[in-house]
Amino acid sequence: MKFKLIIIFFIIFISKNLYSDETSDWLKKEIDIILEAYKNENLSNENRFLLVEKTINDNFAGTGIAKFVAGEAWKKSDKNTKKIYIDNFKRHLALNIASMMQGYSDQTYELTKSKYDKKNQVTLIDMEIFSDTGSVIVTWRVKESKDRFFVIDLIVADISLVVTKRSEFNSMLKKVDNNLSKFNEILFEQNQISYNKIAN
């Protein structure tokens, strides 16, 4: 009996560690794709961003985050408006992350800590980015679904990207009476401005 318990404990311990390793390895691979894109001088700014955008769209729970940050406005909108909003949001998310990661492209990093939050079924992975004068910790929140991982949030200096976006969007949505269609115009315009900055 005692032996069986030890075996079960051992298996649970091993699989939990393997899970964290697997998530970290997956994340490292995807982060490297983004950082390598910035180091590749043969890529034009536009192509570099498109590559980064594809990586982000493939690995972030973009639609889920889009719905979350839209809050109440989501429920009131028709299917077509939601679709346009999701497209706009995904580009917006990519522009935000690409812009931030660009600053880290010439620095080294390490995935220092991986922790599984059992209650919320989310893996928290700390990424320490080193510079000459110190380091900064970025925490990735990763969720698994159907044997795939999705980033659901990014935290820099205790500040959650998703919570900040929700606050920001809510403030703007209030100004347009939670009309997602009108908000789409604002978001599209902002994306154009951001895209021109990053791609040119």
Next chain:
Amino acid sequence: MSKKIVFIFFLFFGLISYNAIASEADQVNTDSEDFDTTTIEDEIYDPLEPINRAIFSFNNVADRIVLEPIAKGYKKLPSPLQSGINNFLSNLRTPLVVVNQLLQGQGENAVQSSGRFVINSTVGVFGLFDVAEKVGLEEKEEDYGQTLATWGVGDGFYIVLPLFGPSNLRDTSGMVLTMLTDPVNAYAVSEGEAWLVPTRTAVNAVDTRSKIIDEVNALRDNSVDYYAAVRSSYYQNRNAAINNVDDTELTPLPLISIEFE
């Protein structure tokens, strides 16, 4: 089965499933309950928003034309010099950090911070070198705003201070207390060197700003409402500082569920 073999096995299946369903990555559903998982933006009381926005715009212009260019120049200084300035300023703050740790009942932290101050002020040449960190005495920040929060004082309303930036009523009171009780500033004034006080504040601002150039630019360049983004960021950052817990545990977790359509 060794750990390595199991890992390869998982990686193999991970890759297969990744390729098989990569095109479905964007098709994600959420539950209606997901929209109610955080109310942080509703908790921010901002009755002075029109005035705050005007001051925020002024601060933003001031940042663009004065602080950011200086911070960028500062960042070009040799790294050891930047670290030295940062360590020196941090060391000057330590006596008040100790006071606030004591006021919050953090005896152990207060002893550690006092140790840091003694070591860095002597072996660390007036705080220029962070020797204490190397012997395991980590830097911890506490201020009057955090102390008041620990005592149960609420945020009060949100306020944007000219040049000083985002704050709230409680943290502004804390800042005034800091100005009034800082022993280094008091000593400078008593010695007839009052000019050192604003100089220290300005160097502090440049040093802090130089560390977040990319983050601020990313936020500013990509926000539909930069004011609201900064307001939210301020509250998240302060809540983390007040609660002194692991950021990943504290930051509200958006419970985004993922289901394939």
